[in-house]
Amino acid sequence: MFDPTSPSVIRDLLQRHKFRIKKKFGQNFLIDGNIINKILYAADLNNMDKVVEIGPGMGALTYRLSKVAKQVFAVEIDRAVLPLLSETLDGLENVALIEADALKINFDQLVQERTGNIAGGYKVVANLPYYITTPLIMHLLERHSNVRKIIVMVQEEVARRLTASPGTKDYGALTVAANYYAEVEMAFKVPRTVFLPRPEVDSAVVSMTVREVPAINVKNQHIYFALVKATFQQRRKTLLNALSSMDKDLPKDRWLDIFKQADIDPVRRGETLNIQEFARLADAYTINR
Helix, strand or coil, X not given: CCCCCCHHHHHHHHHHCCCCCCHHHCCCEECCHHHHHHHHHHHCCCCXXXXXXXXXXXXXXXXXXXXXXXXXXXXXXXXXXXXXXXXXXXXXXXXEEEECXXXXXXXXXXXXXXXXXXXXXXXXXXXXXXXXXXXXXXXXXXXXXXEEEEEEEEEHHHHHHHCCCCCCCCCCHHHHHHHHHEEEEEEEEECHHHEECCCCCCEEEEEEEECCCCCCCCCCHHHHHHHHHHHHHCCCCCHHHHHHHHCCCCCHHHHHHHHHHHCCCCCCCHHHCCHHXXXXXXXXXXXXX
């Protein structure tokens, strides 16, 4: 029986297909069955779930997903990987291999077209290449209304940023944005030793339960995120100085009125604000600008 987590089996597969691992796609293949079990547990799958897997690698996780989910859509950007996946996933009728760029594909549309029914939504499971981690997470959260849960393996540093608390060095714009759309928690850490080839850093699996509505209600979402971005781009500055740079046409005395209305001290730094405080500040700016 084919074992997609065996290093010797994977090496043999790569040699037979004359496959060269591509650094530009961040290809590090998971070869540990225990880690796969923990990912499946975090995803909380049942036989009615539709799953989109981004970056299936050699199919080790895909194979296991197919045994517990109703349907699996494995999205892979590297055409050269597809022949290997066709071999490792041969006979799995509930798995569809899709050659596509995950940053460009509409997953809602994909699931709707492939199943004819998107009722109940779907889950996303991914071992994300480090170079597209942040844009892909935001692509999923901002543009897909039917994704219910996202289980992603990311660089441990990114996992800390996603789950950071206000006032810590890892807290930033990504933290605020992710928690606006989802309940985010670190599921478990993953050592670099469980990949082939071995990456230079450790990873972690993050669980994101997408909210039915955002965590906070803001008057203008665009302004909210622009304000968050501006404060963290100049995180060493006080809020007053950072935001004055964002809107130079607004006098500082008007900014002081905005901070007073939002009940926020203008000499604080952005990294100390929670999402509710950012919302108050953004709403006050929206009203008074």
